[in-house]
Amino acid sequence: MTSPAGLRALLTGICLLACIGSARAQASLDAMVTAEAKEAGFPALAAAVVSKGKLMAVGTGGTRRVGTSIPVTHQDRFHIGSDTKAMTALLAAMMVESGKLQWDSTLAQVFPELAAGMDAGVSRVTLSQLLSHTSGFPSDNEDFDVLLAKAVRQPGNLNEQRYWMLQQVATKPLAREPGTGFAYSNLGYTLVGAMIERVGEKSWEELIFERVFKPLKLTSAGLGPQATLGRMDAPLGHTLVDGKLKPMLGGPEADNPLVISPAGTAHMSVLDFARWGSWMAGQGKRAPFLVKPETMKKLVTPVVSMSAASTSSTTVAGAAQYALGWASTKMAWTAYPVAFHGGSNNMNKAYIWVDTERDASIVVMTNVATPNTDDVMQKLAGKLYARYVATVK
Known part of the structure; x- marks a missing residue:
């Protein structure tokens, strides 16, 4: 019979092996996104990839406020703007x-x-x-x-x-x-x-917390500016003023008016955003079963062509079609159209791509919205898709 001390040692060993295995399975993108943020001139950047219900890779880099050195963590909240529409x-x-x-x-x-x-x-x-x-x-x-x-x-x-x-x-x-x-x-x-x-x-507001955030365990999710009033507890949004980045402290001017929240004022961590993407990519394969699989399919099934449409929103620019809260287009790095959306309050930007055929999703988030933001984020997503999604069978 194993002694209590021996049993504790055995359990500790099993735990360590499990933790090591988990670490190996989940790649770190910290160095990659830190380099991308620095090259692009972004204060902060975050990205994650999920495939078949598993977190494949995640990374954050940069600072919460330009001109400072406040490290961004995987738990930091980023604003997702119009990506809220899919949740509505x-x-x-x-x-x-x-x-x-x-x-x-x-x-x-x-x-x-x-x-x-x-x-x-x-x-x-x-x-x-x-x-x-x-x-x-x-x-x-x-x-x-x-x-x-x-x-x-x-x-x-x-x-x-x-x-x-x-x-x-x-x-x-x-x-x-x-x-x-x-x-x-x-x-x-x-x-x-x-x-x-x-x-x-x-x-x-009550319904989105009760019916979406809570059951999906999006514990970091909230509404309005991602940083608390008077605190640097999240990456601040930034605007470009006279060629220089200006941090926007938590307050009324740090986001759009809350009355239009159904259109886009949610925020959450890159981990929770990836969890949301994974759930959508599964199309009813995984709990919680909030709606029927056929309803999930309807949400991402194109309804109208956007090819001849003009839109003031850059967050769906280049999309071929629009569904219900989701746009759809073939990216330069995909072999077929995928569901996607972008979100921005002109101080932050977030993108999500959902490949329902491969049951995978990629999210990229930053705390600035400059002319080069879209290009940088989409190229990064392409690299991640090629590395972690396209090669998975």
């Missing part, structure tokens, strides 16, 4: 599966008290049209900026401000007939948030 689409899908909404539910049906005064086009706008940017609402413009500035001054909670925004646009003609073309609209996703709030009987 998932939340909408849950409402559809529960029977509280239908993909073709219209604004008039969800808000019957406003129906009589709605513009005829607006009254016919459906949930799926809002999610695919084919609602007929225009891309973000000066009118939207004015509306947003007024919305944040309205009394009440964020859900009440979103309802106020709906009231303001409901009576005005659309830019085009619903369902006839693509126009990237943060207003559209804000209205999706309002629809979810009406049938979910809670704010979008």
Whole structure:
């Protein structure tokens, strides 16, 4: 019989072997992303690759604030901007599966008290049209900026401000007939948030935490600026002013107004972002089973061509098609189209690629949005895809 001391030694040995095996299986990208960040002039950079439910590689590098040496860790929160849209689409899908909404539910049906005064086009706008940017609402413009500035001054909670925004646009003609073309609209996703709030009987914020962040164990996930007010506890976003990077401290100017959170104000660590990508790539293969596999497929199945569309958003620039919260295109480094999205509040940028055929995902995040950001991040993703995804059978 093994003595207690011998048993402890045996268990310790088994633990050490397991830990070593895990370390070998998960490659470090720290040196790689640190070098990429330095060459590109980014304050910080993070990247991760997941394949078949396993974390293949992860890395962070740089500093939380330009001009300082505050190391960025794998647990640091980065802003993901419009990558939040896919999570809002998932939340909408849950409402559809529960029977509280239908993909073709219209604004008039969800808000019957406003129906009589709605513009005829607006009254016919459906949930799926809002999610695919084919609602007929225009891309973000000066009118939207004015509306947003007024919305944040309205009394009440964020859900009440979103309802106020709906009231303001409901009576005005659309830019085009619903369902006839693509126009990237943060207003559209804000209205999706309002629809979810009406049938979910809670704010979008409460629902995204309860129904998405918590079950997926995205423990670092939050909303708004990734750094706490007055603290350097996350990589600060940066803007370019007179050719120099300016760090944006936590506060109202460090992110877009929270009223448009359904369109893009989430933040999380590179590890949690990769966890989200892995879950989506599995298409229902892995818990938690929040929606049916066919619903997950619907979310990434293209709805509209973007080839002739103009959009003010650089986060989906170059996409061939748009699905529901996801764009789709063949990258220079893929043999077929993959789901992807970018997110930015013009101070941070994050990209996610989801290859459902290979059950793999790549995420790249940074705390700056300069003219070279897209090119650097997409080239890095290409290197990671070739090394960790394309060669996996």
